[in-house]
Amino acid sequence: MTDQLKRAIHEAKTAKTTSNPTDKAGASSEEQNFDMSESTYKTTHTAVRKARRFAMQGLYEWLVTDRRFETTDKLGWKDNAPHDIAARTRATNAMHTVHIGYYHEMMRDIPEQIEALDTLIGQHLDRNIDKLDTVEHAILLIGAYELQNRLEIPYKVVLDEAMKLNNHFGATDAHKLINAVLDKMAADLRDLEVQADIKANRRSSQKAAAPAAQPQPQTTDETKAVTNADDTSETPTTTGKPRLSANKAIKRPRANKAQANISDYRASKKASAQGHNEAAAMPTPESTAADVGLQDSNLVNSDEKSKD
Numbered sequence: 001m002t003d004q005l006k007r008a009i010h011e012a013k014t015a016k017t018t019s020n021p022t023d024k025a026g027a028s029s030e031e032q033n034f035d036m037s038e039s040t041y042k043t044t045h046t047a048v049r050k051a052r053r054f055a056m057q058g059l060y061e062w063l064v065t066d067r068r069f070e071t072t073d074k075l076g077w078k079d080n081a082p083h084d085i086a087a088r089t090r091a092t093n094a095m096h097t098v099h100i101g102y103y104h105e106m107m108r109d110i111p112e113q114i115e116a117l118d119t120l121i122g123q124h125l126d127r128n129i130d131k132l133d134t135v136e137h138a139i140l141l142i143g144a145y146e147l148q149n150r151l152e153i154p155y156k157v158v159l160d161e162a163m164k165l166n167n168h169f170g171a172t173d174a175h176k177l178i179n180a181v182l183d184k185m186a187a188d189l190r191d192l193e194v195q196a197d198i199k200a201n202r203r204s205s206q207k208a209a210a211p212a213a214q215p216q217p218q219t220t221d222e223t224k225a226v227t228n229a230d231d232t233s234e235t236p237t238t239t240g241k242p243r244l245s246a247n248k249a250i251k252r253p254r255a256n257k258a259q260a261n262i263s264d265y266r267a268s269k270k271a272s273a274q275g276h277n278e279a280a281a282m283p284t285p286e287s288t289a290a291d292v293g294l295q296d297s298n299l300v301n302s303d304e305k306s307k308d
Helices: 003-018 021-032 045-071 082-092 100-112 114-122 134-149 155-169 174-189 191-213 221-232 257-281 285-307
Strands: none
Touching: 045 082, 045 100, 045 134, 045 155, 082 100, 100 114, 100 134, 114 134, 114 174, 134 155, 134 174, 155 174, 155 191, 174 191
């Protein structure tokens, strides 16, 4: 027996001897009839998870003390009842973030149903119930209680929370036994829920496998004709612009600034050269007047020659 357990036993004995018997009985009855709908305590998923942790520790303490002495017929000392463990836990721990109602329910109902729960667990074990580790036994008791009595909690949540308890308190490979036992127990106690979940998983897997199982389309004459028609849709029209197709996008040439500047420069040089040539080819007014005078003089001279 460890020092911590001896200290807890000593505190329980001193608390019982110093307190009033009537007050003790009143407190016990008040805890037994704890209201689950108490609005002053936390009722979130985290609060319920913490209630499971405290209940697992309380059940572990009860299994190694009163329950062990009762099963081994050692009735010389039996003074660590579950409600005393719950009262001591609430006095020595900060319970403001714990679902107190669910904690008291598990600490009250699981010890009362211990025989039925052990029988239920033993049906799926490959060993005797007394060969189980105490931590594993406490976790399986909580899981079996929730599967049988708390039908509003999905069975997958029960299995997941049991795995979390084992990760926090249990051995390294204990999750294999706990998962196997609770999985078989869920198939018996939650058969409709398990079958519905299996059908939903099968339906989702079939939907996921349906696109991959579709055959590839074969290239027939009709599909070739359609593809040829699509190819001919890109031929240029009378305006010289290609037809737009929904299957293939037309790549339009991007404007290059450098090429545009070069083309503009060449065009301006060509235009200036053509203007210079035209200006050189055009006659000036002075040359035209001189030419006209020469032509007139020639005409006069010819007339005079004819007279002579």
